[in-house]
Amino acid sequence: MDKQGEARGVSFDSATLLYGVFGDPVRHSKSPIMLGRAFAETGMNAAYVAFHVKPEALGDAIRGVRALGIRGVNVTIPHKVEVMKYLDDIDETARAIGAVNTVVNRDGRLIGYNTDGIGYVRSLKEETGAAVAGARILMLGAGGASRGVGYALAKESPAKLYIANRTASKAEELANDLTAVADAVGIGWDRIDHIIGEVDIIINTTPIGMHPNADDVPIDVSGIRRGAVVSDLIYNPLTTKLLREAEAAGAVVHGGLGMFVYQGAYAFEYWTGEPAPAAAMREAVLEAFGARIEGTKA
Ligand code: ATR
Numbered sequence: 001m002d003k004q005g006e007a008r009g010v011s012f013d014s015a016t017l018l019y020g021v022f023g024d025p026v027r028h029s030k031s032p033i034m035l036g037r038a039f040a041e042t043g044m045n046a047a048y049v050a051f052h053v054k055p056e057a058l059g060d061a062i063r064g065v066r067a068l069g070i071r072g073v074n075v076t077i078p079h080k081v082e083v084m085k086y087l088d089d090i091d092e093t094a095r096a097i098g099a100v101n102t103v104v105n106r107d108g109r110l111i112g113y114n115t116d117g118i119g120y121v122r123s124l125k126e127e128t129g130a131a132v133a134g135a136r137i138l139m140l141g142a143g144g145a146s147r148g149v150g151y152a153l154a155k156e157s158p159a160k161l162y163i164a165n166r167t168a169s170k171a172e173e174l175a176n177d178l179t180a181v182a183d184a185v186g187i188g189w190d191r192i193d194h195i196i197g198e199v200d201i202i203i204n205t206t207p208i209g210m211h212p213n214a215d216d217v218p219i220d221v222s223g224i225r226r227g228a229v230v231s232d233l234i235y236n237p238l239t240t241k242l243l244r245e246a247e248a249a250g251a252v253v254h255g256g257l258g259m260f261v262y263q264g265a266y267a268f269e270y271w272t273g274e275p276a277p278a279a280a281m282r283e284a285v286l287e288a289f290g291a292r293i294e295g296t297k298a
Contacts, residue, residue: 072105
């Protein structure tokens, strides 16, 4: 029997702790499989389920967390911003990012965190060995995902953080928000070619290259430094065309699956106070994604 089967074999009792994810839609979510594996692996008497919560029901759903004593929830699209107004406290970084993806029920007080950015940075460091401190970084995009990643990177003392965006004003706005923490500069897309040869880490946070447009690439990587790290937040496909081209140009490459795994690992750690079994969580997600991702590769 596999780990998931073992988990299902455990009979829940009156001491079982409940966790879950709120989203709309939520049926595609791999969080129950990933966190279910985490609880099974660590032998905790806990269950994690998906709740399909429509926007108009979010307030009631959060009241339900309080009433039922649900220990923690992940919050996904479209609730990450809206959920903030129902919580008792918001962690400083989540407030700065302007979005919450993890709610912790601490003795009846609901506290909001954002684990997307720190999950990304942990994955980048653990999977590539890259040093973010002192690095010159180029981030492509200035949307919602970029805000979380940008804040987490800024806190790691990079030497320089360039943010390039098609709409340059949005890049300047995000860079402005980060200047208190790091040397951040917002630039237009046309400036990328001028700086690409001097950066150590390039991160794509745009959807360019995502299934079903897997033949698209955001930038020409022929000018990168050999040994630079090229990272993509996209995990479908697992290896984007950008990463294939970057690898051929001598880069160390890093895909987006780790960000999903580690945002969940941090949520697990905030809820339980125990280290997350990240390798088993990754394996569970890969098993669940496997067929679909293989099936959609170019
Ligand atoms: P998310 O929350 O996933 O980050 P988003 O907030 O809509 O999504 O942001 C998408 C990012 O990808 C933005 O930086 C967007 O650029 P604009 O601000 O100019 O819209 C960028 N993006 C999306 N499609 C793009 C394209 N075809 N070329 C360049 N940038 C693109």
